[in-house]
Amino acid sequence: MSDNSLTIDNILAPELTLCQVPASSKKRVLENIAERIHFQDQTLSETDIFNSLVSRERLGSTGIGQGIAIPHCRLDGLDRVIGVLMTLAEPVDFDAIDNQPVDLTFALVVPKEATSEHLELLSQLAEKFNDGAFCQRLRECTDSESLYRAMREGNR
Template sequence: MSDTSLTIDNILAPELSLCRVPASSKKRVLESIAERIHEHDGALSESQIFNNLIARERLGSTGIGQGIAIPHCRLEGLEHVVGVLMTLEESIEFDAIDNQPVDLVFALVVPKEATSEHLELLSQLAEKFNDRTFCDRLRQCDDANTLYQRMTAASE
């Protein structure tokens, strides 16, 4: 499989789609992301992922507005891009650009070297999340499987 055609369905696994996650803060959301990636792939360091996500947030919030955040970071020793999709039980403060609380999160952890793929994925995500109807359909999911299906359904 070549890395040039990275799409959301290549990087998101059903077990990395989490529905109605209870989270009280931005820090807790980032901890949950790191925990889940580590559970999914034990070779990846939970603390390293968490620290890299936090470091990225310090550069500027990844809250892109309309209740959506796309936290992302690079990770040394990672072979492939990993995505985590979460809807939150309750909206939380995320320092988003529009100051709105966040309840829809898509985290992206990419290999240290991946730059163009990384940007390509971010733009794919931003495009999908720009569609308010699509976001509402994600927010309405009651289980992880439906969430995964809706996120990865071919977008025409």
């Protein structure tokens, strides 16, 4: 995985782009992420993914402000990076740095040893989500297909 062309576009699958997901809490958001990844790849343990995401949250919230969270974790035995984009039906409290509830999440699950890729992708996400108009376009999507398209078109 030393390929430097790792971008949001090539880690996000349409099956892992979910629009208007009902979630009543931060815990439920993280459970949804783990469920969806397991659903797409049965070899990955839903429990391991969930526990890794929760452990990372305990270090400090991944709510970066303005209604956005980027939950992320490393996973043993993973051979690729997995991204999950979700808009939430209702904003939930995520202990974000600005105390605003979150309605836009992009989860990143990376192989245990993929340090530089991990940081590079987090930085790409932060940059994308720094664009208010882009975030607004994502929030306005009403189905997963248009959400996937909007994310791929990005800040272009």
